[in-house]
Amino acid sequence: AQTVTQSQPEMSVQEAETVTLSCTYDTSESDYYLFWYKQPPSRQMILVIRQEAYKQQNATENRFSVNFQKAAKSFSLKISDSQLGDAAMYFCAYSFNTGTASKLTFGTGTRLQVTL
Amino acid sequence: GAVVSQHPSWVICKSGTSVKIECRSLDFQATTMFWYRQFPKQSLMLMATSNEGSKATYEQGVEKDKFLINHASLTLSTLTVTSAHPEDSSFYICSASSIARGGELFFGEGSRLTVL
Numbered sequence: 001a002q003t004v005t006q007s008q009p010e011m012s013v014q015e016a017e018t019v020t021l022s023c024t025y026d027t028s029e030s031d032y033y034l035f036w037y038k039q040p041p042s043r044q045m046i047l048v049i050r051q052e053a054y055k056q057q058n059a060t061e062n063r064f065s066v067n068f069q070k071a072a073k074s075f076s077l078k079i080s081d082s083q084l085g086d087a088a089m090y091f092c093a094y095s096f097n098t099g100t101a102s103k104l105t106f107g108t109g110t111r112l113q114v115t116l
Numbered sequence: 117g118a119v120v121s122q123h124p125s126w127v128i129c130k131s132g133t134s135v136k137i138e139c140r141s142l143d144f145q146a147t148t149m150f151w152y153r154q155f156p157k158q159s160l161m162l163m164a165t166s167n168e169g170s171k172a173t174y175e176q177g178v179e180k181d182k183f184l185i186n187h188a189s190l191t192l193s194t195l196t197v198t199s200a201h202p203e204d205s206s207f208y209i210c211s212a213s214s215i216a217r218g219g220e221l222f223f224g225e226g227s228r229l230t231v232l
Contacts (some may be wrong), residue, residue, distance in 0.1 A: 043207060045160075045223035091159060103150055104211075104221065106159045 002027045004094050006107035013082045014115050019108045020067075021077045023092030033095045034068065035104070036077045042090040048090070051075065079112075087114045120212045122224035129200055130232055137195045137227045139210035146212035147189035150221070154207040163208075166193045177180050200231040212223075 013019035025034070036048040051059045051068050058066050063080045069081045079086055090109040119142040129135050139149055148167050152160040152162040164185050166172045172185035182204075193212075197204050209226040213219055 043154075043226045044207075045209065045211070047221075102219075103162050103165055104160075105162075108159045 002029075002032075002094050002105050004092050004105050004107035006092055006110050008110045009108070010113070012110045012113040012115060013086075015080070015084060017083055018078060018080045019082055019112065021079075021090050021092075022053055023072050023075045023077070023107055025075060025092070025107075027073070027094065027096075029096055031096075034066075034075045034114050035093040035095065036064070036066070036075075036094060037091045037106075038086075038088045039091060039109075043059070043089075049077065083112050083116050084116075088114070089111055120146075120210065120222045120224040121149075122208075122210055122227050124227060125225060128230045128232065131201055132199055134196055134198045135200055135229060137197075137208055137210075137229070139159045139212065139224050140194070141191045141212040141214070141222070144170045144210075144212075144216070144222075146193070146213045147190065147215055148213045149187055149193040150211045150213075151185060151195050152209045152211070154209060154226075156207075160209060163195075197229065200229070202231045205229055205231045 005024045032053045034051045038046045038048050049059050049061045049064050065078045067076045089109045091109045093104040095104050096102045121140045123138045146172050151163045154160045162175050163178045164174045166185050167186040168187045168190050174180045187193040207228050210224045211221045213221050218226045
């Protein structure tokens with residue numbers, strides 16, 4: 001079975017600084033997808049970024065980028081120029097295949113605090 | 117992005133009663149919907165996968181007779197918690213996917229159930 005591990009229950013970053021959230025996963029598959037979701041206090045899950053395992057290039061979305069290390073099964077999220085609005089729970093997630101809407105397996109989450 | 121709406125957003129019920137939660141895809145046809153459960157300060161746990169016009173597939177440990185899922189149309193899935201008990205109190209989140217949209221998942225706002 002696939003598992004997703006987030007070893008940092010809480011992280012804190014000062015506004016405008018950079019923070020990295022860690023995620024490791026375990027799978028025997030070679031073709032899969034990885035995601036980072038943000039859950040603000042409103043509880044609405046918001047997709048931050050996604051990475052296809054077959055792509056070597058790390059995904060980026062504005063201030064958000066990932067460091068995908070397939071051999072190490074590591075998928076960290078870097079948030080640059082942190083903003084107060086980035087404060088939320090961040091979940092790393094794995095999907096075997098999203099071409100036909102496969103289910104997501106979530107990590108336990110990292111609560112990110114952004115301070116002034 | 118696509119919109120997925122859940123209703124009600126918050127419901128309180130007495131122990132022993134049944135509660136229905138609706139999940140609607142407002143601007144796309146969802147061939148697959150997923151129901152998750154999230155306990156306070158915990159991750160999302162997949163309960164079941166719902167495909168339009170067929171029976172839901174439940175995850176191990178989820179009682180299908182207690183959590184009835186119906187996906188009668190391409191825009192609506194319902195989760196009915198039957199004979200609810202206080203331990204069923206939780207946050208329930210649905211997500212919807214469409215093959216036409218490349219299988220990307222869109223999440224509802226969630227429904228908080230409190231059973232007295």
